[in-house]
Amino acid sequence: MLLKISTTHQPATDLGYLLHKHPDKVQTFDVSGGNAVVFYPEATNERCTVALLVQLDSIDLVRKLKTPSTSLMLHHYVNDRPYTASSFTSVAIAKTFSSALNGTCKDRPELVEQVMPFEVTIPALKVRAREGVLENIFEPLGYQIEVTQHPLDEVHSEWGMSQYVSLKLTNQLTLKDLLSHLYVLFPVFDNEKHHYISKDEVEKLIRKGGDWLQYHPEKEFITKRFLGHISSLAKTALTRLIPEEERLAAEQEEAQPEPEKKVRLHQVRLNAALEQLKASGAKKVLDLGCGEGKLIRMLIKERQFERILGMDVSYRELLKAKSKLYYDRMSPRQQERITLIQGSLMYKDARLKGYDAAAIVEVIEHMDEERLDAFEQILFGYIAPQTIIITTPNGEYNVKYEFLDEDAFRHSDHRFEWTRQQFEKWAMRMSEQFDYQFNITPIGDFDEEVGAPSQMAVFTKN
Secondary structure, three states: OEEEEEEOOOOOOHHHHHHOOOOOOOEEEEEOOEEEEEEEEEEOOOOEEEEEEEEEOHHHHHHOOOOOOOOHHHHOOOOOOOOOEOHHHHHHHHHHOHHHHOOOOOOOHHHOOOOEEEEEEEEEEEOOOOOOHHHHHHHHHOOEEEEEEEEOOOOOHHHOEEEEEEEEEEEEEOHHHHHHHHHHHHHHHHOOOOOOOOOHHHHHHHHHHHHHHOOOOOHHHHHHHHOOOOHHHHHHHHHHHHHHHHHHHHHHHHHOOHHHHOHHHHHHHHHHHHHHHHHHOOOEEEEEOOOOOHHHHHHOOOOOOOEEEEEEOOHHHHHHHHHHOOHHHOOHHHHHHEEEEEOOOOOOOHHHOOOOEEEEEOOHHHOOHHHHHHHHHHHHHHHOOOEEEEEEEOHHHHHHOOOOOOOOOOOOOOOOOOOHHHHHHHHHHHHHHHOEEEEEEEEOOOEOOOEOOEEEEEEEEO
8 A cells, every 4th residue: 555745845855854754764664464664756855755655464464463353354365455545554654654643843843833735645545435525524624636436347347436546635734634634534434444443542533633523524424434333432532522622612712811802802803804805896805814714704795705715724713614604505606705725824825816805814913023024925925916904913002901911912822912113114114025005004992102902004006
């Protein structure tokens, strides 16, 4: 069985650091039923590919490997296990790429959370499920997929198609997320695990997939199949996945300081952004850092906006956005207006080109200031819409919040909070460098000494 993962992230050889596998070496690992070989077919700064080759001995699988009595596949010397992606592949991923799967990188820890473009090639995957299951499972996670189904016999086409497909996946995400998807989903499609399933499998599922599975529309299908249709284990796992969403929501509420939790202020920001988008005359709009889609829900009510694209670095937020938009219940015509993608404002993305306006509401303060240059080049130089709307906190207003310590930020994830002067200076530099006019207005209750809690800049291209 062969699995290939490629990236064009620059430099692409960062993949070797993330995987703890040097591109110049071929490494072999013992796994149940055989061995796994890791090697790099290509490793340049422009493109890097790692290959995982799982070599199984069908005879040893029958004679030595303890398998469930229901696993009929492994009762025969001739079977497809050496050739198709399955639970053996998941075990090989956990064995060979354990550090990357667990989100650790000793030499380059900053790469763990780095969103990168990835291409995954799986020459043979057995899909024992209803038609369309590949799309239903991978697309909500942000993947574009190409499926090639193989006939039972190339000579006798009348025999029909087999259960085996070749699969190509493309997405922009972190490597740890990519590996967690593959680890959980391989045995789901195949529906034939090679080992006994105990309550320990529930812990594996929660640990490896809990962050994204709890929001997945096919959560129940994935959970039941991963746990071998053992109802007691599936019920336990689903019960733990449901409260996870509530716990995360509660933690987010606690993390927000009182003024930031007020819906009124946040709604004022969104209303201000919406009014500026309407006034711009834009028909095609970007919501960059869209989160759970609050602004998008306002935009779709306005017939002026013919195309709306929401992008966020977190697929978990995108799944929440899709759910709260009731996207699956929309008419096909309404669905055509909306596109949700996972991506980063640090990289060129052709999907963002061709839009009239972009809104970036309370996003830039979550970026490291030393990385703003990349953001500026992408937004103002590469995407370059006619209108750009940016809101960000006014750091001067923090003195009005009694619960905040001196020099503290309003949110633990904020990397900076600009004063009005700093924001105006930055906006002036953007205007001069990229040929935009701009206007800055306060958002929220205005104080004569320290201004308003938020500030908004509207850039218009000359």
